[in-house]
Amino acid sequence: MAYSKKVVDKFENTLNNPKAFNVGRFDPSEENIGTGMVGAPACGDVMKLQIKCEPSGNTHVIKDVKFKTYGCGSAIASSSELVEMLIGKTLEEAKEIKNKEIVDALELPPIKIHCSVLAEDSIKQAIEDYESKQ
């Protein structure tokens, strides 16, 4: 499988410098944290995404994000790419993020598009979890 240089770089940078690329965890019981976890070990990928939000005007803004991903190189690169897109966005803006943006940014091969779908689902779940706490 030939990955684009973008996938390889993203994967390697995330692996070699996890803190700088938002790898980690928040306490999921805190009120300002939303957690989403999608995928299954048997399928070969699991993404866990956590957003830390603050109220801002009549909406909420994503201030910080942490993630952990079990999966192939492009699953890890996709989560990492998504995390960068999220910081500073309002929840409404974050809901608008489509998997195609990740596909385009990383030039994912067709067989790996499910990785980007997983990433899109993880942010939707995290937002749902956050909103249910408010």
Next chain:
Amino acid sequence: MTINSTIYLDYASTTPVDPRVASKMMQFLTPDGEFGNPASRSHRYGWKADDAVEEARSHVANLVNCDPREIVWTSGATEADNLAVKGVARFYKSKGNHIITSKIEHKAVLDPCRQLEREGFEVTYLEPDDGGIIHPNQVKDAIKKNTILVSLMHINNELGTLNDLNAIGEITRNSGIFFHVDAAQSTGKVEIDLSVLPVDLMSFSAHKTYGPKGIGALFVRRKPRVRIEALIHGGGHERGMRSGTLAPHQIVGMGEAFRIAKEEMKEDHAKVTAFHTKFLKEAMKIDHAYINGDINNKVPNILNISFNFVEGESLIMGLKDIAVSSGSACTSASLEPSYVLRALGRKDELAHSSIRFSFGRFTNDNEVDNTLSILHNVVDRLRELSPLWEMHLDGIDLDTVKWDAH
């Protein structure tokens, strides 16, 4: 980074051609070499090429202790497997239409079996035990009145596990059934003595044993005689079993590779055994590492390990300076993990996490040491990234989690 700074631990996929083999092959190509067609009977170019082909045939026969007349050149083990399985089935179809094989055969046997099913044959796929072994009594129990062929591999390419050819062959011989063995991984690794082994057909490959790609052979026993229907017609080469002009440079390469294999088998074996011992000891210091395949019944040149909570393809990407193979789905076009590991009853996540390390003649201590240190480091880093590892450390049993599967 040049490709040669990558440590090669994928000898079970293919081996480099031994330089001694390559230099011999060069003598059969150019105008100043022996470039003749072995089938040319009317001049010395043909005679010389034919002599070289027959000498190579003797080297191959010598390694496995059979008659050179029992060796048929093919384009590789895949063609040899096809010729054996389809060739026997089609020739003896009036005697019966049932074939026995296993779920962990190479695709070069499984796909011809699928084809035969489409032609009206019935195939039984035996399940290995959790160590990857097919037991002789399973073969015995699967035999029916209409069984004509059993096809099982000697050494499994993903696991390195060994089947008991003697015991299985006893059963097939007593039942009047042909026994084909894919021995692509065996040559130069373990002794094979076809003068006593009750095996009727055996497939060989040159490029797993330091010979060139594109050449292999099928052993077809003369006594008791086995007949096969050819797959390729045109010219009647190889006593009609495989037509097509012989490729002396390839054949000479295989012959030389097998000659060296016989001479150096002990040395090669001692070397990979030492690597295996060290690798096993160090790699198993990693938490939740599991060996795939029966450790007490395998060859030392192949070592297949699953690192739980880490996905195989990402591990391979992390091990970018090391050439290895993965049983992970993600390295292939299909989304299923290795069918071999699944047949062993390994959980899917462990099948996804498997890496096959295979050592060979040109592996050195430094490469093994460096690989081990990189492996420890990359597994640690990927686990830091893994939500499954985090849950495991939190004491959560992953089997009780309800996953949102896609």
